Amino acid sequence: MLRRATLDNGLTVLVQEEHTAPLASVWCWYKVGSKDERPGLTGVSHWVEHMNFKGTTNIPRDQVKGIIEQFGGSWNGYTWIDQTTYLETATKDALDRMLFIEAERMANGLYHPDDCESERSVIISELHGGENDPDQFLDQEVVATAFKAHPYRHPTIGWQADLEAMTRDDLYGFYRQWYVPNNASLVIVGDVDTDEVLRRAEHHFGSIPAKLLSPRQTTVEPEQTGERRVTIRKPGTAAYLKVAYHVPSVHDPRFYPLLVLDAALTGAYGLNLWSSFRMPPPQRSTRLYRALVGKGLASAVSGSLMPTQLPFVYIISATATAGTPLSAVEAALLDELNAVARGGITPGELTKAKSQLNARLVFENDSVTNIAHQIGYFETIAGVDVFTNFRTRIAAVTLEEVADAARQMLTESNRTVGWFDPLPLDRGGNVEDAA
Amino acid sequence: MTQPSLVPARSTLDNGIVVLAKRTRTTPAVTINIAINAGSICDPPDAPGAMYLLSKVIDRGTTTRSADDIAEALDIRGISLGVTVTRHLFSFICTCLADDFQDVMTLLGDIIRTPSLPDAQLGTRKGEVITMLRQDEDNPGVRATESLMELLYPRPHPYGRRSKGTVDVIENLTRDRLAALHAARFAPSVVTIVTAGDVDPGESLSAIERVFGDWKVPPPHSPPLFHLTPATSRRRVDIPMMNKAQADLAYGYTTMRRNDPDYYACWLMNHAFGQYSMSGRLGDSIRERQGMAYYAYSTLDANIMEGPLLIRAGVSAANIDRAVASIDEEVHKLVADGLTQKELDDSRRFLIYAMPRALETNAGIANYLQTTEFFELGLDYDVRVPDLLRAVTLEQANAAAHKYLSVDRATIVIAGPYQR
Numbered sequence: 003m004l005r006r007a008t009l010d011n012g013l014t015v016l017v018q019e020e021h022t023a024p025l026a027s028v029w030c031w032y033k034v035g036s037k038d039e040r041p042g043l044t045g046v047s048h049w050v051e052h053m054n055f056k057g058t059t060n061i062p063r064d065q066v067k068g069i070i071e072q073f074g075g076s077w078n079g080y081t082w083i084d085q086t087t088y089l090e091t092a093t094k095d096a097l098d099r100m101l102f103i104e105a106e107r108m109a110n111g112l113y114h115p116d117d118c119e120s121e122r123s124v125i126i127s128e129l130h131g132g133e134n135d136p137d138q139f140l141d142q143e144v145v146a147t148a149f150k151a152h153p154y155r156h157p158t159i160g161w162q163a164d165l166e167a168m169t170r171d172d173l174y175g176f177y178r179q180w181y182v183p184n185n186a187s188l189v190i191v192g193d194v195d196t197d198e199v200l201r202r203a204e205h206h207f208g209s210i211p212a213k214l215l216s217p218r219q220t221t222v223e224p225e226q227t228g229e230r231r232v233t234i235r236k237p238g239t240a241a242y243l244k245v246a247y248h249v250p251s252v253h254d255p256r257f258y259p260l261l262v263l264d265a266a267l268t269g270a271y272g273l274n275l276w277s278s279f280r281m282p283p284p285q286r287s288t289r290l291y292r293a294l295v296g297k298g299l300a301s302a303v304s305g306s307l308m309p310t311q312l313p314f315v316y317i318i319s320a321t322a323t324a325g326t327p328l329s330a331v332e333a334a335l336l337d338e339l340n341a342v343a344r345g346g347i348t349p350g351e352l353t354k355a356k357s358q359l360n361a362r363l364v365f366e367n368d369s370v371t372n373i374a375h376q377i378g379y380f381e382t383i384a385g386v387d388v389f390t391n392f393r394t395r396i397a398a399v400t401l402e403e404v405a406d407a408a409r410q411m412l413t414e415s416n417r418t419v420g421w422f423d424p425l426p427l428d429r430g431g432n433v434e435d436a437a
Numbered sequence: 438m439t440q441p442s443l444v445p446a447r448s449t450l451d452n453g454i455v456v457l458a459k460r461t462r463t464t465p466a467v468t469i470n471i472a473i474n475a476g477s478i479c480d481p482p483d484a485p486g487a488m489y490l491l492s493k494v495i496d497r498g499t500t501t502r503s504a505d506d507i508a509e510a511l512d513i514r515g516i517s518l519g520v521t522v523t524r525h526l527f528s529f530i531c532t533c534l535a536d537d538f539q540d541v542m543t544l545l546g547d548i549i550r551t552p553s554l555p556d557a558q559l560g561t562r563k564g565e566v567i568t569m570l571r572q573d574e575d576n577p578g579v580r581a582t583e584s585l586m587e588l589l590y591p592r593p594h595p596y597g598r599r600s601k602g603t604v605d606v607i608e609n610l611t612r613d614r615l616a617a618l619h620a621a622r623f624a625p626s627v628v629t630i631v632t633a634g635d636v637d638p639g640e641s642l643s644a645i646e647r648v649f650g651d652w653k654v655p656p657p658h659s660p661p662l663f664h665l666t667p668a669t670s671r672r673r674v675d676i677p678m679m680n681k682a683q684a685d686l687a688y689g690y691t692t693m694r695r696n697d698p699d700y701y702a703c704w705l706m707n708h709a710f711g712q713y714s715m716s717g718r719l720g721d722s723i724r725e726r727q728g729m730a731y732y733a734y735s736t737l738d739a740n741i742m743e744g745p746l747l748i749r750a751g752v753s754a755a756n757i758d759r760a761v762a763s764i765d766e767e768v769h770k771l772v773a774d775g776l777t778q779k780e781l782d783d784s785r786r787f788l789i790y791a792m793p794r795a796l797e798t799n800a801g802i803a804n805y806l807q808t809t810e811f812f813e814l815g816l817d818y819d820v821r822v823p824d825l826l827r828a829v830t831l832e833q834a835n836a837a838a839h840k841y842l843s844v845d846r847a848t849i850v851i852a853g854p855y856q857r
Contacts, residue, residue: 022797025793067721071783073790074788074789074791074794120726122728123729123753125731127683127730127751128731130682131732133683136575237679238680239574281519284511284512287505295565323567323568324564324568358512361514364464365515368464
């Protein structure tokens, strides 16, 4: 059973006992992500995340390594548009150490100038590694095209010019602005005693002062009024297509019919960002797989409908098979989308989609780490009730709701189309001379 | 800390299929992991990539089910079936709800025993594989690693071949050729089935007996093992990929077989060198101290034949020479001065105490049991492995570094926007 407590400084603590393995997973979530960055500081939240592994007042830089490892544990963190999070999973006797680390991270980060400078090139290397992948590069361009005003438009890793210009003071200022207990949730799942966890959380975090939070950016993305297109012409060996539509946030009741629609189009990927990387969706009988992969137009197709705090985009991606023009892939894809916008899905598709989503709920909550992620993720973006009520909400989705969602979302004026149309390469990775 | 003890139920069917079943109750689900000793090592010499292509088409029709039937059977249950090919194993892996276990095992039996390999499906899957090969050509990480393996394992050694094959080979493979390969390589004597999840081991065994018990096919010939001549000099190959934002660096050696007595010493040595925490000594130097790369690590893949130790890093073109020099320096220091006792103890403690995490999920348990069965490590391996690690001395770990690593015998490949 999930138990919630709030410390006097505003820190939310969520504890769930799971006695299936002698493990505990601790996650500390902050309600800050790349949507909270202002122009010129894109990428700051992600860079701050990196800096928060570089030592604290009471964990010297050279002693960061080993604290969790001595308990066989793993640790990590990630940043996305709405959130930044840190985790440790280790044997349960590491619980107090894990809480200590997270309290230190919240209050006592060092941000040594040399470490800030060294990490600049690490992050630019991470950015370049992503740019090496044409699919990832196109994704970034499509999102930037679909949004004109809202900060969801810039990539979480940031634009390179901003990463080159940012200073240590920018990083530390952002850290001090947002890393406060009244902007955080601490989630503990595992072979633990809830009362003891709450006592230890109070011990480690109770003295960290709350702070008045800065006002958030309030930009609302204006309604899209016509199709947008972006075409990347760079050297490469494969062609990629992405089609994006603005969609409601997870707060909106229309999000659930859209999940069902996505399952019917490309297969249910589930809702766990942390675990969904492990297992592709069941999709061979879906509409877009049959129309694109089944007919040899694409080697892969996928859909990405993520639960987000504010309205984001639903992105359908396809990789054209060698020799297939992107125009043919796009035409086939849009035919299918137009058909579902006109006629909705069938009762059989509704049943299958719900079955898939329910199975994924089981599969993606198979470890203390995954369960803790889901509790913290939804608490951060919408409230944990969204997670605990998910099965009920999916069960209630009707054919009519899916048809309405498809009709409203899958319009030309709500669409952004992206092509990565490769220029031919010679053996050295140079563009072949067209002459 | 009390170590976990899996104690799976192990049985052998009359036809030779080995069954390992472990009951867990974490979730109402079960992972099925079926491994057949028919990996890419079984590719015909003139058709590298044949087993890989077979893996792409084998689940697209059987003598009693169409591709659509199979798709529906999987999708309605929320199952994504993974069919993968490694050097030695052809694997079918999926997780299903426990209530679907019987039906899914029946489906897997059909796919494994009686694939129809329809020509239409084969044509479509060829298009997918060729597209993947084209994508690999534009991927610096793949290019660097595959080229390094070709250098470390020259022909005819199978570890040096691209498991996906080549466009020419894939285009020319026929249904009959794949069917013959399936007939020659798929047999109960080389099959291990692991189930891990909320299914009673007795129920698991009876389901497998029902589906596979009457499968009678003679044992296949064992694929040949190859003798390896380790590198005797330093080699370096640069692959210019001027359209890329940064380069991938692959640096490596051939090492040992999994059953080599040195294995545990080498495992610990590699862990301290390129795995521990933020990737051991390599990560400390290249990422943490010098800020040159987002990743820098090493892997040890001891296998049936002598596997590689690979060092990998992603670095900007401007830092390539510095990165190579830094790796050289770390290799040299490791060989000349060895690890410290603390480094060895830290890695040892981590590996022992990490076992509960590795064995927390059904998929993790199933994978672990397949590995222990494949390398004949014994049903009590999870209980014995802490002592095997504790028995390694600092001298043994350092001797492993001295034996397998040398700056003068390193093979290096750089793929990316770089030309010397």
